[in-house]
Amino acid sequence: MLEGLKIVEYATYVAAPGAAGIMRDWGADVIKVEPPGGDPIRLFFSSLGVDAETNPIFEMDNRGKRGIVLDTTKPEGRDALLKLIDRADIFITNVRPGGLKRAGLEPKSVLKRCPRLIYATLTGYGLEGPDADRPGMDAAAFWARSGLAAMFRPKGGDPIQLRTAFGDHVASLAIVSGVLAAVHERSTTGKGRLIDASLLRTAHYVGGSDLAIQHTRGRVASNRPRNAVPNPLVNTFRTSDDRWINLLMRQGDKDWPKIARAIGVDPLVSDPRFSSSRARRENAAALVSLLDAAVERFTYDEVTTALDREELVWAPILSPSEAVSDPQAIAAGCVVQTPTHEGGVFNAPAAPVRFPGADDGPKGPAPRFGEHTRAVLAELGYSDAEIDALYKSGAAV
Template structure:
């Protein structure tokens, strides 16, 4: 879908590279500009004391890209990055806005040479306000600052962290969508624009239904334990073989009778304690106890059959290991094969991009690049000759994978 478009990714860590990964899967040429020593996520497993050829965390966010290593702190390196931006359709960065402005790599500076440039800034807190230049990480900017961490704590509990890059990759999706909207406008008008994505704003949209309630009413109900749910049949129940099930109750009273039939308690269908939403809420502890006993008397397989027979919306509460083996995950295209960077023709399973284009090549276009693997090729594409490239390599302005491995 994006074949023929060039993206310059001047970013490290996960949120912006995740957006670049999506664009690469969709066909764009993504050139990753790495600092001396490389993106710190290259060392993710080395930090844990594991030395492996393929790094599934780095590879997930960087598959199919080209890597050029540039020391942009030097005048020559800065000039090369500017040259790359002049050739680009998209410039994607997570560098803080103050640093970009000081180095002449902000949108206003780059659009002068490339008016059609779609420039995506992905930050922790946005481009304006007192915290615009603060460092942003998803556990802080997305999870904690937005209210998400507090909202998800059951009443009386303590904060807990989000999983690795959870907020980063949610923001990756938002940034990729914004970039595509900018590209549509640029194709129509011939003018690019600044696209601003932030961990904070994406988090507020992610928790948008609760945030809308907070903004409208000025208050929000707390996250409650299972026995104190406002809608006790919208809940989690454990089977006799220790599997948790998520039961979804639709609006109104339509699901109470079928749930009673599912657990073999038809006698409760007309019980005044439970046959209205108000009654179930007032008697939530007793309601959950009864449902616990009902589902606890069945295996997961039996409960699944009965829930389906009674047209109840439900899902198993799966581990990631179970999700990896789930035939529906496979059918939905949720897992793709990424070529190994070992170059031996092997591949490994990795999460797919979030959107599928049936009939199109919407998967990984190659392995994650080695550090500076494409430095020479990218510089050649800018019209630089071999002697000039050798001089840049020798001075340390740029680096190549060959020199790194040596």
């Protein structure tokens, strides 16, 4: 779908490289530019003191890209990057505004040089305001400062940490959507533009339902234990064979009789304590206790068969090991085989959208450090002697 689009990625870690990785799966030509020390996410496992033959985090977001190493603190390295940008449709970076300005790569000057360029920035906090230049990874800008960590915090408990790169990958989707909107705009105007994506703004959208309530009502419900939730029918339940299911009730009351019938507690529907949404909320602890006792009389297969018979909404709570081998996840295309440099393949998460009939999967392994530096510089018109000089000066690696 994106064959012919040329992307230069001058970014590290996950969110911005993840966006370029999605577009590479979809056919774009992506050149990843790393600093002399390499993308720090290459060191993820070694930083934890763990020996690992492969780094699936780096591989997932960088598969199929060509990788070069330039030292943009040196004029020759900066000039090489600008020559790459001259030929690109899209430039993606997560370098903070101050760093871009010091390198002479701030949006204003680059867009003046390349007016058709789509210049996409990913920052923690956006390009304006007092904290625009503050470092902000997803656990900080996306999770903590946005209010999400407080909303997920168990009432009376400690805040919980975000899972690895969770907010980053949500931001990747935001960057891709912004870039493709700008690609469409350029097709009619002939002009590129600046895209300002941030972890903070993405998080405000992700938490938008709660934050919309906060904006209008001045408060949101706390994250409560199972026996004190506002709607006890939207809950988790354990079966007799120690499996957990997540049960959801649609809006209104029409699902309540179906749930009661499925688990054999029909009389509760007419019980005054549970006959309305308000009554169920006020008597949540009692109702959850009764429902727990009812569900625990059934095996997983028995209760899920009954729920399906009533056409109710539920899902199993799977462990990560179960999730990656879930037959439905496989059928939905959630897992793809990523090539290795040695000629093999390994399973990895797919890009988030499938295009039936199209080649929308990995295009190759993630680049080794500096793997394509010499070849890409040659494509830019550098002679062998000029490339050797860049290596000798340390501007290229």
